[in-house]
Amino acid sequence: MRGVIMYAPGDVRVEDRPDPIIVEPTDAVIRLAATCICGSDLWPYRGAEPVDHTPMGHEYVGVVTEIGAAVATLKVGDFVVGSFFTSDNTCEICRAGYPSHCVRRTPIGREGTQAEFARIPNADGTLVATPGQPDADLIPSLLAASDVLGTGWFAAVAAQVGPGKTVAVVGDGAVGLCGILAAKQLGAERIIAMSRHADRQALARRFGATDIVEERGQDGIARVKELTGGLGAHSVIEAVGTQDAMDQAIRSTRAGGHVGFVGVSHDVSIDGKGLFFSGVHLHGGPAPVRRFLPELIQLIWDREIDPGVVFDLTLPLEDAAEGYRAMDERRATKVLLTV
C-alpha cells in the first residue's frame, strides 16, 4: 500500500509500505476513506520533536476490511470512525469516561493512518460504526470527529460549558474552532473567540462565536474581563499548548470557573501560587474522544453540525508533502487527504 513517511524534519514522502495485517485477535484492518494532517504533525516537521523515517497520521475514517477472531461488535464492510488512542472501552478508566487513558491503550500514531490501510488494535473498544455508508459530503465531518472535533468537544466539556455561561476560546486552529462549535451545541450563552485572522474569525462566527477578541496577552485578558462585568469568563478553552496561551486561559477565567486545556503542552509551566489564588478549575489532556464519538457521529449524520468545513485544503494522499508545506506555511488550517 501507499503511505506517508516522514524521513526527517521537513522531508515528507509517500512510499510503498507493507500492507497491515491482523496481529492480535482484537485487531481490525480498515481501508481509509480519508485521513488528514494534524497540527501536532508539525512539531516533528519543524524539528521540535524527534522523527526518523516515521509513518505518520493518527486521524482516520474508513471501511473495515478484516477483523481478528476476537472482534465481536464489528463486521467487514462497516464504515467506522476511531481516535488517536485505541482503548478497550471496558477497563475502569474507560468506564469512568477516559478511554484516552485506557489501561490497554495504544497510540494509533504508531500505525500511521496517512495511508491506504491501517491496523486498529482494540477494535471493539476503539471503532464506532456509522449508521450506514455515509454520503461523500459527510466524510470530512466524520474525519473531524476522529480528532479535532472530539478534542474541541472535550475541551468544552472539561471547561464545563453549558447554558447561561460565557465561554472564551484561546486558539483559532481547527481544535479551537471545533471548541466553539461544541460550546454552541452545549448551550453557551456567549462565545468569545480570540483570533486575529479574518478567515478564522468568519468560521468562528459560523460555528457560533458571538464576540471576537483580537488582543492578546494582558490586553486580551483585559478585553475578556471587560466583556464579562470584570469577572472573567465562566469557561475557557485553551487549544494551543504554549505558555502564553495557558496563562491567558487561566487569567481570563473567573474564580470558580473552569479551564479546559487540550493544546499539547510544550514547555508550559504553571505557577502554583497564581493558580492557587485564581480559584479556577483546570482539566485537560489527550481528549477521550471515544466517549463522545457516538453522539458526535449522530449529530453529523443528522446534519446538525458540519465540523468538516475546518478542512480548507483537500489533496490526494500522494500529495501529502504539499499538504504539510501548506500547513507549515499557514496557507491551510487543516488538510484532508483523500485515499
Next chain:
Amino acid sequence: MRGVIMYAPGDVRVEDRPDPIIVEPTDAVIRLAATCICGSDLWPYRGAEPVDHTPMGHEYVGVVTEIGAAVATLKVGDFVVGSFFTSDNTCEICRAGYPSHCVRRTPIGREGTQAEFARIPNADGTLVATPGQPDADLIPSLLAASDVLGTGWFAAVAAQVGPGKTVAVVGDGAVGLCGILAAKQLGAERIIAMSRHADRQALARRFGATDIVEERGQDGIARVKELTGGLGAHSVIEAVGTQDAMDQAIRSTRAGGHVGFVGVSHDVSIDGKGLFFSGVHLHGGPAPVRRFLPELIQLIWDREIDPGVVFDLTLPLEDAAEGYRAMDERRATKVLLTV
C-alpha cells in the same frame, strides 16, 4: 484590648492594641471566645514572608458586641463563626459558591483576630450565628470550622470525594486531618493518610483513615498505586503547599481523577506536559469556607463531628509566644488560644 503583634520573625508579643470600632455600617465587632495559630502564621514567623509589627490571626469565634447601622441579619449577643476572607455573600462569585473570591472580600488577617476583640467587615455576608450559645466543649470544634475544617472540607469537595471513592490525603497537619474527617463524612470508601507521625496517624484513623502510607516521593506514589489496583486514587487532597506535595498529589491520582489543593503554594511550579498527560482535574485555592459554615456548624452542634481535637495545645492569649514556639518546633499541631 490585648492582642498579638509579630514584631519581626520569631518575635511575637501580646500587647495593648486599640479597641476595634465600627468603621463601615456593614461592620460588626465581636468579642473573641477563642482564637488560634495557623500553620500559615509560621511563614512570617520563620522569615519566609515579610512581617513588621503586624497584628496576627484570622481564625475566630465569638459574641457580637456591636453592629453597624446596615447590619440586618445579626444582633448583639449572637455567637458567630466566620472565616479568613470576609464576603458580601450576594455577588455573582459568592452566589456561585466562591465567597473567598468575593468581589468585596477583605482579608481578616488585616484585623488580627489573635486578640480580645475584632472588627468584622461585611458582617452579614461573613458571620454565621450558631443555633444558640454553645457549650464550652463545642468551642474548639466551632473554631476549627473557621479555617482548618472549612479548608479541609473544601479540599475534599474540590477533589470530588464521594461514595465508592478512594481518597489519598497528602499532609497530616490540621488541614489534612480535617480533610480526612471531611472525606469520611462525604462517604469515601477508602481513605489513605500519608503520615509518618504516630500521633497524627492515630488522629487520622480516628477521623476515618483506613490506610496509612509512611513512604514519600516516588515510593509514596508507588504505594498509593499498589493500594488502588495500579490506577491511583480517585481523589487526592493536597494540604501542604510545597513542590513535593503537589507532585505527589498529581501523580497519585488516576487519569480522570481529582486533586483538591489547599496548601498555600510556595514556589510551586506545575509542569504543563506532566499535568496534560496525567488527565487529572486540579482545583483549589483559598477555601470558600463561608459556603460550608452552616452545614459544618450544624454537624458540630449535633455532635456528629469533633474537629476540635486537632487542637493539641491550649494556652491563654497572653502566652501566644509560647504557642508559636510550640508549633514552630512541631511540639504542637495546632494551638488554641483562650481569650
